[in-house]
Amino acid sequence: MGNSFEANLADFVAARYGLFIHYGLYSLLGRGEWALNREHIDLAEYAALADRFTAERYDAEAICALAKAAGMRYICLTTMHHDGFMLYPSEVSRFHVGHSACGRDLVGETVAAARRHGLRMHLYHSLNHWTCEPDAVAALESPAACERFIAFTFDRLRELVTRYNPIEVLWYDGWWPFNADGWRAEAMNRMLREIQPWLLVNGRNGLPGDFTTPEGHMSAPNPWRPWEACLTLNDSWSYTRGDDRWKSPSDVLAMLVRAAQGNGNLLLGIGPEPDGAIPARAAEILRQVGDWLRRNGEAVYATERFDFGLMTRAGHRGDWSSLVDYTVAGHRLYLTVKRWQGETLTIAGLRTPPLAMRLLATGQSVDFTYEAGPGKVTLRGLPPEPPGLLPVIRVDCGGPPEICGCGGMRTPSVPHPPYDPCPSDLAG
Numbered sequence: 001m002g003n004s005f006e007a008n009l010a011d012f013v014a015a016r017y018g019l020f021i022h023y024g025l026y027s028l029l030g031r032g033e034w035a036l037n038r039e040h041i042d043l044a045e046y047a048a049l050a051d052r053f054t055a056e057r058y059d060a061e062a063i064c065a066l067a068k069a070a071g072m073r074y075i076c077l078t079t080m081h082h083d084g085f086m087l088y089p090s091e092v093s094r095f096h097v098g099h100s101a102c103g104r105d106l107v108g109e110t111v112a113a114a115r116r117h118g119l120r121m122h123l124y125h126s127l128n129h130w131t132c133e134p135d136a137v138a139a140l141e142s143p144a145a146c147e148r149f150i151a152f153t154f155d156r157l158r159e160l161v162t163r164y165n166p167i168e169v170l171w172y173d174g175w176w177p178f179n180a181d182g183w184r185a186e187a188m189n190r191m192l193r194e195i196q197p198w199l200l201v202n203g204r205n206g207l208p209g210d211f212t213t214p215e216g217h218m219s220a221p222n223p224w225r226p227w228e229a230c231l232t233l234n235d236s237w238s239y240t241r242g243d244d245r246w247k248s249p250s251d252v253l254a255m256l257v258r259a260a261q262g263n264g265n266l267l268l269g270i271g272p273e274p275d276g277a278i279p280a281r282a283a284e285i286l287r288q289v290g291d292w293l294r295r296n297g298e299a300v301y302a303t304e305r306f307d308f309g310l311m312t313r314a315g316h317r318g319d320w321s322s323l324v325d326y327t328v329a330g331h332r333l334y335l336t337v338k339r340w341q342g343e344t345l346t347i348a349g350l351r352t353p354p355l356a357m358r359l360l361a362t363g364q365s366v367d368f369t370y371e372a373g374p375g376k377v378t379l380r381g382l383p384p385e386p387p388g389l390l391p392v393i394r395v396d397c398g399g400p401p402e403i404c405g406c407g408g409m410r411t412p413s414v415p416h417p418p419y420d421p422c423p424s425d426l427a428g
Contacts, residue, residue: 008168008198009210013226013263015073015120016301017256017293019286020230020269021063022078022238023106025049025085028274030241036083036130043131046083050100058106058276060113066278067119070286071293074120074168076267079107079160081124082174084131088163092155095131111164120168125160127153127183127205128174136177150184154191161195171213172204180206202228213267218255220262224305228265231255233282238271246281249288250338253390256289256300257336260327263305288389295361296392299334303327306401323347326403333401334360335393340386345393349404350375352397360392375404 026033028049036046067075080086088107089098097106107123114121128136132152134145161170170192175183185205192199203209211226218229233252236243252268259266270282293300306328324335324347333354337345350370354377357366367381379393395401 003198005193005198005200008200009226011120012168012200012211012228012265014302016260016265017070017072018074018076018120018122018228018265018267019063019067019070019072020076020124020237020267021110021272022081022269023055023058023272023276024078024081024083024087024238025053026081026083027239027272027276028052030239030274032236032240033078033081033083033238047095047131050085050095053097053100053102055097055102055104055106055276058102058104058109058272060106060109061116063110063272063278064113064117064119066283066286068117070290071297072119072268072286074122075110075114076122076124076169076171077107077110078124078126080126080129080156082126082128082130084126084129088160090156090159092152092159093132107164111167121164122169122171123160123164123167124171124173125157126174127172128176129153129156140177153183154188157188158191158195161192161199165196166198167196168198169200169202171202172209175204175206178206182206218258218262218264218266220264220305220307224263226264227262228267229255229259230267230269232269233285236271237269239273239279240271244281246285249285249292250390252285252289253292253336254325254338256293257325257327257390260300260303261306261325263303292389295388296336296390298329298360298394299327299336299392303329303334326401328401331397331399331401333395333397335395337386337391337393340391342384343380343382345379345382346376348374348376350377350395350397351402351404352399354395354397356396358394359387360394361388366393 022033026035029035035041064075079088084095086093086096088096088105090096097104111121134149136149139146139149183205185207188205189201200210202211202213204213211228212221214227214229216231221227233247234243235245255266270278272278306326323339323341324337327334353372354368354370357368357379358364359366366379368377368379370377
């Protein structure tokens with residue numbers, strides 16, 4: 001971590017890929033982290049789960065080693081979800097891991113393991129709290145209850161960033177039912193930065209925050225600002241019995257490339273099993289992604305924002321780049337080939353002359369021809385079958401890569417919304 005806010009923010013933007021861990025009492029139920037709320041479980045019955053919460057196979061060292069092998073740069077751990085159960089000993093609440101069958105400080109173990117593995121540490125903490133007295137609903141109905149609820153929220157956050165110092169990010173969640181004024185968000189952020197001046201916060205306490213967190217979709221903000229898309233490896237944030245709808249390694253890589261294209265991060269969510277173990281299938285997928293990144297990570301890490309014409313229009317992106325996805329770093333253009341076409345591949349609209357091409361994973365040089373008018377590039381002599389998962393071709397260009405939004409085809413001289421005119425037409 002850098003020793004300033006600016007350095008920390010720059011490191012966050014460059015991080016690209018992180019692991020989101022949702023773990024708590026809800027994991028024992030296997031019905032998602034909202035089970036207490038959705039099923040109207042009696043609070044005493046829910047609290048009794050702590051007697052069964054052993055976390056006997058929660059191994060922070062193994063989790064961080066897996067994240068590192070997967071090519072991830074940071075860990076984000078749920079220190080307390082909306083149910084109010086804390087994965088660390090607390091002096092401001094009795095509903096925590098110290099009063100459970102586990103008795104360990106799972107947050108402290110994870111922070112220490114992340115440091116050993118050179119990973120950034122982001123701590124998730126819910127502002128909402130369903131099991132405290134008064135809760136957020138009571139706070140809405142009574143000014144006195146509101147004062148006690150907000151004071152308790154500040155106490156929790158102050159304790160967390162004091163106990164775990166330094167960390168890189170405090171990841172707010174559970175912002176309802178208040179806005180920024182209701183949460184006293186300006187004072188909240190100021191309090192945290194009085195303790196850790198470099199700390200980044202997201203935009204989930206009613207203020208914009210230092211970065212945005214699109215959930216369930218890959219959407220770079222426009223105009224650009226630091227962003228992190230949070231998605232799950234299967235269909236669930238926390239362990240959910242019967243959820244075997246795992247994304248493939250190719251699915252994860254496609255999301256990573258999309259993040260890289262928008263100069264953003266992918267925060268990929270996994271729910272440990274009730275005993276704390278990472279599901280075997282999840283670990284297998286992450287390792288395969290890591291293997292790809294070790295050979296092709298140049299196309300993902302340290303890339304720049306890159307967009308063009310129709311690619312950025314909703315409804316057109318899937319058709320526009322049906323064969324390849326593009327990422328850029330300096331004078332290099334990377335073609336991540338989603339649908340291998342055999343020995344020949346053609347793209348069009350490249351306005352910057354290419355100088356050389358090679359398969360990134362193997363170093364094999366690729367023959368090509370270039371027609372400057374339409375910006376048409378034809379690659380020849382490629383392997384008949386894809387050389388591994390999602391092959392990447394590095395294109396060294398004579399300047400910063402630029403792709404014409406219409407792929408080299410002429411468009412009307414007067415544009416018809418929502419389409420952009422082709423730069424070549426505008427140039428006459």
